[in-house]
Amino acid sequence: MSVIYDRVVLIGLGLIAGSMAHAMRAFGLAGHVAGYARSAETRDTARRIGMCDSIHDSAAEAVAGADLIVLAVPVSAMGEVAAQIAPHLKPGATVTDVGSVKQSVVQSVGPHLPPNVHFIPGHPLAGTEHSGPLSGFASLFQNRWWLLTPPEGTDQQALARLRDLIRGMGANIEDMEPGHHDLVLAVTSHVPHLIAYTMVGVADHLRRVTESEVIQYSAAGFRDFTRIAASDPIMWRDVFMENSEATLDILGRFTEELFVLQRAIRMGDGPQLHEYFTRTRAIRRSIIEAGQDTDAPDFGRSAVQPVATPDG
Amino acid sequence: MSVIYDRVVLIGLGLIAGSMAHAMRAFGLAGHVAGYARSAETRDTARRIGMCDSIHDSAAEAVAGADLIVLAVPVSAMGEVAAQIAPHLKPGATVTDVGSVKQSVVQSVGPHLPPNVHFIPGHPLAGTEHSGPLSGFASLFQNRWWLLTPPEGTDQQALARLRDLIRGMGANIEDMEPGHHDLVLAVTSHVPHLIAYTMVGVADHLRRVTESEVIQYSAAGFRDFTRIAASDPIMWRDVFMENSEATLDILGRFTEELFVLQRAIRMGDGPQLHEYFTRTRAIRRSIIEAGQDTDAPDFGRSAVQPVATPDG
Structure with a gap:
């Protein structure tokens, strides 16, 4: 498969982000995968297992130059992370998330983002009872659903590109209204x-x-x-x-x-x-x-x- | 392994009885396994797949000469089955059951049985979401628990023999009071x-x-x-x-x-x-x-x- 995004950054390095990193590598979907986690221990583990191409010590550094930013932190932390990264986002970049709840993420993340980035919330219905940076694996999304809640007026090209990435990792996609x-x-x-x-x-x-x-x-x-x-x-x-x-x-x-x-x-x-x-x-x-x-x-x-x- | 009972009869031919039949055959634990089910369709299926050595059209006929009688019918039918077979039981035979509830089985079965048979209620903690005569398999009991609720004064030799059969099918045994x-x-x-x-x-x-x-x-x-x-x-x-x-x-x-x-x-x-x-x-x-x-x-x-x- 061909590269969909030159640079993807994963914010939060647990089961979902780890599985995305493994899947993007396995299927050749990203030129470079960068990663950031708040916990130094998690960053060390991610470095040790080579989860990403680069692991950064700050979210601001991690998102620099990224074409796709994936927020993979607990839902309550999404707003704060969005505020931290907002000034450092590349114009035209796409921001998505993998939170299990969508209305509150839309409300907490949306207002922080500049108008020149595309925010397309998402939720992969995939997981296991395990968590943490060691729990991810490339086939987690195979034949699973990945729900997207694109707001009205979402840029169709940005949306099509994100869909290509998700399908490339093996998931099926469905659009849904957040509520x-x-x-x-x-x-x-x-x-x-x-x-x-x-x-x-x-x-x-x-x-x-x-x-x-x-x-x-x-x-x-x-x-x-x-x-x-x-x-x-x-x-x-x-x-x-x-x-x-x-x-x-x-x-x-x-x-x-x-x-x-x-x-x-x-x-x-x-x-x-x-x-x-x-x-x-x-x-x-x-x-x-x-x-x-x-x-x-x-x-x-x-x-x-x-x-x-x-x-x- | 050596034969524990010369003749075993299974009353009711669903998941548990079918698995017992397969396991007793696989491990050589019974000389002859007889079977009976109330439904003619179930009996036909059991005959077709060769579940038992013989399938009988009446419970009375099935239990004749049996050393071990296993009641594997729904709990509400246990009492009626016990009443049907009681006059035909061989003196010295052991009667057990595989019902998921024990107090009510003790109350509904016990009074029907003659004093010259040993009644040792039991419950294998094993199963799948499937049911019926086609759902059984020999390894169902491997490393699963099989609870026994032997009444006070149970004949120790009869109990030891039943335990040998259960262990022979791969299960672990624990005794418990019915309540x-x-x-x-x-x-x-x-x-x-x-x-x-x-x-x-x-x-x-x-x-x-x-x-x-x-x-x-x-x-x-x-x-x-x-x-x-x-x-x-x-x-x-x-x-x-x-x-x-x-x-x-x-x-x-x-x-x-x-x-x-x-x-x-x-x-x-x-x-x-x-x-x-x-x-x-x-x-x-x-x-x-x-x-x-x-x-x-x-x-x-x-x-x-x-x-x-x-x-x-």
């Missing part, structure tokens, strides 16, 4: 994460009663919750702070629905439960048909390390 | 499943608003919920009907905890959310250390089938 993005993500990601965190917290209280049994017997369903509850705490704090309206809306619907099922259990209403569980099964089928998960039993998990049995 | 089993499973399995069903149901309502977006963007967390919400509806209806007390107890704790987090979101209490999410992360680590899941990012899911991009 709609935040609602869809509240359903598909934010509330599921909050619920998983909650369930793990409940189990943690009970662990004090039942010792390590909750861990030991986690394969029965609980471990699927712990995976998503292992995600980066700062990122997720910010998601809920910055997308509180849609999250609270969906949470309200969730508790309503949960109370209906809870009542069916209390009243012994088997047919109602059976009807509900049959319906949800069909949704799983749709996801597999849409190519967004594997049909292999148990996600095709391979056998795990044997543990000592207490049963001698 | 404690039901509480631990409510936390690690039953309530997580109910929550997953609920979240999928909420998304289903919203799907009517947002078309297929919920499916399309499910990789962001939601798909992990749909997997467990795709499990067998009858089995899960029964679990909640038969383990309602512990389920309602844990559900109460869950909603309390959820309301605390919901309030933190509404009040903008970032530190509280951050502290909570940091704590839950540690629990994930414990599960990996206990060998109950893989540390591979995203469970080591392999890349899925490409889908057509709407972005041409």
